[in-house]
Amino acid sequence: MKAFIHAAKIYTGEAIINKEGRMLKPADVSAIADGAIVFDEKKIHWVGTTKELPKKFQKLKATHLKNKNAIIPGLIDSHTHLVFAGSRAQEFARRCAGATYQEIANEGGGILTTVNATRAAKFEELFESALKRALIAYRHGVRTIECKSGYGLDHETEIKCLKVVAALKQALPQMTFISTYLGAHAIPIDQKRSQYIDEMLHKTLPAVKKARLADICDVFIDEGYYSLAEGERILRTAKKLGLHTKIHADELTNSESARLAAKLHSLSADHLLKISEKGIAALAKSDTVATLLPGTAFYLKEKYAPARALLDAGACVAVATDFNPGSCYSLNLPLMMNLSALYMHMNSAEIFASVTYSAAKSLGLQETKGALLPGYDSDFIVLPYDHFEEMYYRMGW
Numbered sequence: 001m002k003a004f005i006h007a008a009k010i011y012t013g014e015a016i017i018n019k020e021g022r023m024l025k026p027a028d029v030s031a032i033a034d035g036a037i038v039f040d041e042k043k044i045h046w047v048g049t050t051k052e053l054p055k056k057f058q059k060l061k062a063t064h065l066k067n068k069n070a071i072i073p074g075l076i077d078s079h080t081h082l083v084f085a086g087s088r089a090q091e092f093a094r095r096c097a098g099a100t101y102q103e104i105a106n107e108g109g110g111i112l113t114t115v116n117a118t119r120a121a122k123f124e125e126l127f128e129s130a131l132k133r134a135l136i137a138y139r140h141g142v143r144t145i146e147c148k149s150g151y152g153l154d155h156e157t158e159i160k161c162l163k164v165v166a167a168l169k170q171a172l173p174q175m176t177f178i179s180t181y182l183g184a185h186a187i188p189i190d191q192k193r194s195q196y197i198d199e200m201l202h203k204t205l206p207a208v209k210k211a212r213l214a215d216i217c218d219v220f221i222d223e224g225y226y227s228l229a230e231g232e233r234i235l236r237t238a239k240k241l242g243l244h245t246k247i248h249a250d251e252l253t254n255s256e257s258a259r260l261a262a263k264l265h266s267l268s269a270d271h272l273l274k275i276s277e278k279g280i281a282a283l284a285k286s287d288t289v290a291t292l293l294p295g296t297a298f299y300l301k302e303k304y305a306p307a308r309a310l311l312d313a314g315a316c317v318a319v320a321t322d323f324n325p326g327s328c329y330s331l332n333l334p335l336m337m338n339l340s341a342l343y344m345h346m347n348s349a350e351i352f353a354s355v356t357y358s359a360a361k362s363l364g365l366q367e368t369k370g371a372l373l374p375g376y377d378s379d380f381i382v383l384p385y386d387h388f389e390e391m392y393y394r395m396g397w
């Protein structure tokens with residue numbers, strides 16, 4: 001067992017848990033000044049002020065932080081597309097010169113560029129690039145990262161990408177990887193729509209379940225992607241197999257897919273740029289987390305998701321990078337926190353919860369991650385400054 005003592009502040013997040021991440025006030029971060037934390041390799045044993053450290057722990061080997069460093073839970077990036085091959089830097093340059101995302105997609109670019117490169121890539125190549133990316137996230141304070149497939153759009157490549165995530169779990173035990181099957185990311189151009197849906201339902205999903213290659217199944221419901229009915233069919237099949245569900249919901253148009261997420265008790269509904277008032281009310285009443293991705297709105301120059309309306313209605317809100325090759329090439333989660341403060345008008349406890357407790361809840365990990373209390377995982381970071389707000393005050397560091 002080990003201890004850190006005289007931490008400037010230890011952010012336990014206890015009040016956030018008690019309020020299930022809803023209607024948060026800045027004090028809900030539950031920061032303990034001049035704090036001490038006792039832990040072993042796996043779990044936290046005790047948290048409190050250094051003064052109150054129980055006698056039985058006083059002989060432990062302790063690191064003295066001189067009240068210069070704050071301690072927070074390891075950050076959780078709850079929405080990434082980490083595994084893919086190729087680069088779309090040229091497309092980005094074209095888009096910046098005036099071409100629209102849709103124009104590029106119509107010319108066979110966009111997601112198809114990535115699908116072709118990912119299908120052609122060897123497993124080792126995909127693994128090496130994903131490993132490098134995971135380590136970049138780690139350097140930004142991320143200790144748990146969700147990784148989606150979705151750039152294969154065929155059985156073999158989707159399975160190959162999920163196996164890359166399984167290999168990352170082995171290669172980087174200092175991080176927690178949550179694997180999400182997103183076969184329904186787009187419609188492939190080399191297979192009939194109905195054929196591909198059948199392949200997902202009857203071949204890939206059962207194979208994913210059997211080999212335990214994913215914890216969650218996600219679907220992109222939108223115009224030009226999957227319909228509400230198709231999405232519901234895929235997610236109900238995934239649920240029957242025992243997988244959790246998520247939806248890329250109400251991003252480009254409103255399809256009332258956030259309401260579907262609430263109805264299906266999905267872990268989260270993500271994006272929500274075009275969510276309706278009914279959708280907001282449905283999420284606020286549900287246990288489904290509203291996951292917002294401000295980096296994508298920034299990158300695509302879109303209007304940000306209505307974070308304040310969701311928060312004020314009582315929704316539990318997570319924030320993630322949405323790291324992907326087309327619409328947000330960033331693994332810098334603190335930068336997303338900065339955007340959340342500046343453009344989504346979230347307060348410090350809302351921002352803290354969005355990358356700790358609420359993000360954990362959106363991955364089904366809220367019993368063990370996202371808070372610093374006895375029984376929770378020994379998963380925390382010692383910040384190089386004495387309070388948490390520095391983390392998103394520094395833009396893009």
Ligand SMILES: [Zn+2]
Binds near residue numbers: 081248324
């Ligand atoms: Zn996404």
